Amino acid sequence: MFDLYCAHCGEPWEHDMLHDVEGMDYMQAAGAFQVQGCTVFQILRQRIQGKGSVCKAERVVSDDELAGINAAHEMSEYPEEWDYDMARDIFTGEFNINAIFRRL
Numbered sequence: 664m665f666d667l668y669c670a671h672c673g674e675p676w677e678h679d680m681l682h683d684v685e686g687m688d689y690m691q692a693a694g695a696f697q698v699q700g701c702t703v704f705q706i707l708r709q710r711i712q713g714k715g716s717v718c719k720a721e722r723v724v725s726d727d728e729l730a731g732i733n734a735a736h737e738m739s740e741y742p743e744e745w746d747y748d749m750a751r752d753i754f755t756g757e758f759n760i761n762a763i764f765r766r767l
């Protein structure tokens with residue numbers, strides 16, 4: 664199993680948790696997670712802050728890593744296709760885009 668990363672704080676979550684979000688099916692939970700991050704999994708916080716509230720937890724990743732996490736979420740609406748490793752490499756500079764352009 665793989666992890667999902669919050670688009671706001673960068674915290675990793677078990678992918679399987681999307682099946683357990685109260686009142687949402689899997690794809691609804693995935694869509695909500697893209698926008699709201701951790702808050703989707705925090706039922707108590709949802710009740711207090713409202714359904715649409717986004718995660719306000721302290722960030723655990725760098726700007727570049729967070730940019731990569733968000734880029735991964737934009738790749739697809741299917742969590743299986745969120746390639747965090749690739750997206751993160753692009754934003755942290757470990758993925759050398761120039762090496763690809765040079766070959767074209």
Ligand SMILES: [Zn+2]
Pocket residue numbers: 669670671672673674700701702718719720
């Ligand atoms: Zn979060």
